[in-house]
């Protein structure tokens with residue numbers, strides 16, 4: 384690939400994202416892997432790409448203000464990039480306009496130049512007009528999502544949530560006590576900042592590659608520990624981590640078990656299981672049996688049945704991920720109204736398949752990183768209604784606007800007989 388500038392990469396990545404509907408992260412990673420940008424240009428390409436994706440509705444609102452008639456699809460992404468620089472990134476006006484015009488095919492430069500110059504002249508007015516727009520425009524979210532959050536959390540919290548989703552996410556790492564203790568870690572990596580309510584977590588400004596390679600830490604949000612703490616696994620126990628890949632919770636569960644006992648880590652996705660395997664090796668986890676299985680297909684494989692019944696089963700279920708929108712920038716554009724009920728069916732199917740593998744008095748923890756009642760309390764309620772041998776022991780959640788962490792939900796069910 385010819386050497387592209389940061390702006391050209393952002394533009395091409397945006398076009399590909401619109402055309403192919405692939406995950407934004409993988410598209411931009413591919414582009415960056417194939418170019419030799421300086422670190423600051425890489426950061427700029429990422430800022431432009433994710434910045435535009437975060438603010439699509441708002442940028443399109445400004446485009447509509449500037450031109451009543453339809454804008455050609457090819458020009459849309461160019462205008463979005465120009466307006467993002469002008470209004471949100473506060474790039475110097477001349478550079479924002481000039482560099483955006485440079486991205487444009489020659490025959491269309493006049494129109495892009497004219498529109499961006501008008502935008503620059505009317506900046507105060509265009510920015511002020513945003514205040515009168517509904518929340519879904521101001522914060523660029525699908526309208527149905529904002530409306531359901533307003534209904535569930537109230538107007539003020541829905542606004543806080545949407546604003547939170549648009550902020551770049553901090554990077555947190557869990558100190559892996561199987562490899563290093565907290566004091567030594569903080570001494571070895573002095574740039575990491577301890578997280579006040581979670582002593583085994585640190586915040587880092589960039590990926591701590593050395594610490595990761597040595598297995599001294601694992602990148603994860605502190606909210607992910609909620610489920611493991613409810614599970615409360617003990618050294619020597621038999622644990623089934625049913626939807627385990629890439630192993631964030633498996634690693635923490637192994638640490639809580641002091642690397643003693645057995646964890647059977649399953650997932651239906653082979654590629655993700657490969658990553659889990661590498662992660663466990665790096666973290667020094669020595670008690671994991673890794674098995675591929677889809678809980679919605681067929682009977683339990685003999686390798687799992689032979690270890691059952693389990694003291695605890697962790698079901699970190701596939702979900703709509705609405706608690707982690709700030710980390711998956713294009714997620715909000717993929718969601719559909721029907722996803723919540725569809726996911727609930729799948730989640731219930733998975734839980735049903737796992738109940739027989741739990742031993743009497745054993746604990747089943749069901750968790751998601753969704754904020755939606757259908758996928759959280761809704762699943763737990765349905766399971767309790769149809770399974771009299773289970774009782775609810777505890778339910779916990781993490782809400783971004785209340786806890787300042789990613790959204791998460793966990794419920795602990797005990798098998799009584």
Ligand SMILES: C[S@@+](CC[C@H](N)C(=O)[O-])C[C@H]1O[C@@H](n2cnc3c(N)ncnc32)[C@H](O)[C@@H]1O
Pocket residue numbers: 625626627628629630631632633649650651652655676677678679699700701702733
């Ligand atoms: C939320 S992720 C798990 C994250 C993991 N527990 C961690 O902490 O790193 C959900 C996982 O469920 C897996 N999954 C989805 N449907 C499944 C099914 N029917 N059977 C088994 N695994 C499934 C996905 O491949 C995905 O890896």
